[in-house]
């Protein structure tokens with residue numbers, strides 16, 4: 284039987300700590316940290332993510348400002364808004380909700396965010412910093428996962444870590460952060476042959492591919508740690524992860540549920556980064 288890693292509870296703990304810190308700063312006359320959330324277009328999922336992030340900010344005592352541009356906004360208009368926010372002293376962190384509408388160069392927009400305000404840590408400059416191990420902001424999903432590993436005292440040192448998925452926002456940074464913790468890291472992806480050879484030998488598996496219930500119990504070894512990043516909406520409206528929770532939990536020593544595992548930790552890391560950005564003032 285495995286221990287279910289409760290990301291929701293840990294996220295609440297971290298948010299409460301952030302709030303306590305901000306409250307005590309306020310008593311000393313220090314302004315609350317602030318986050319600008321930029322939403323371009325009408326993507327329904329993006330609207331939900333933005334709403335959730337704003338609610339999380341409010342609960343933690345972080346001031347959030349929403350900047351909404353229409354689907355028809357041009358790249359120049361988006362870049363002009365970012366430049367304005369870069370110079371705005373009342374804004375500590377800037378987050379651009381992706382995906383952006385077609386015709387807008389996402390990379391160019393992200394790289395325009397001032398590195399000191401890039402709380403998602405998606406810009407080239409911040410990627411370079413955490414690559415070299417001297418980051419101020421950790422990328423939110425991998426950073427949140429490290430907090431979960433710490434909470435459950437899961438030591439990465441010397442462990443065989445398999446990361447399935449190599450996206451720039453989850454798989455690659457996750458692999459790098461595990462490497463920095465002295466894990467022996469293998470990154471698997473859609474071209475990997477005989478995936479099971481890797482997963483069956485893994486002490487820690489991070490699965491982030493966007494394929495419902497892909498990782499099954501027969502693919503993992505007894506006692507493995509399974510971190511499920513996937514968020515997949517099924518036809519019946521339910522949300523499920525990339526791991527088959529029921530079969531994996533029979534063999535795993537620790538496993539994250541979906542929902543309630545990695546998702547809330549991603550938001551907790553965003554709030555931590557925003558607090559960190561405000562400490563620079």
Ligand code: NDP
Pocket residue numbers: 424447448449450451452453454471472473474475491492493494512513514515545546547549
């Ligand atoms: P991407 O679509 O950007 O990347 C998916 C990765 O999975 C690619 O590297 C792809 O390989 C790999 N892949 C796809 N199919 C297979 C397969 N059959 N075997 C092995 N590898 C495969 O996804 P993201 O990283 O952005 O997101 C992954 C999942 O995590 C999604 O469900 C997303 O919703 C979720 N997510 C959750 C977050 C959270 O807070 N919980 C945050 C961010 C994402 P290749 O490169 O070869 O194409």
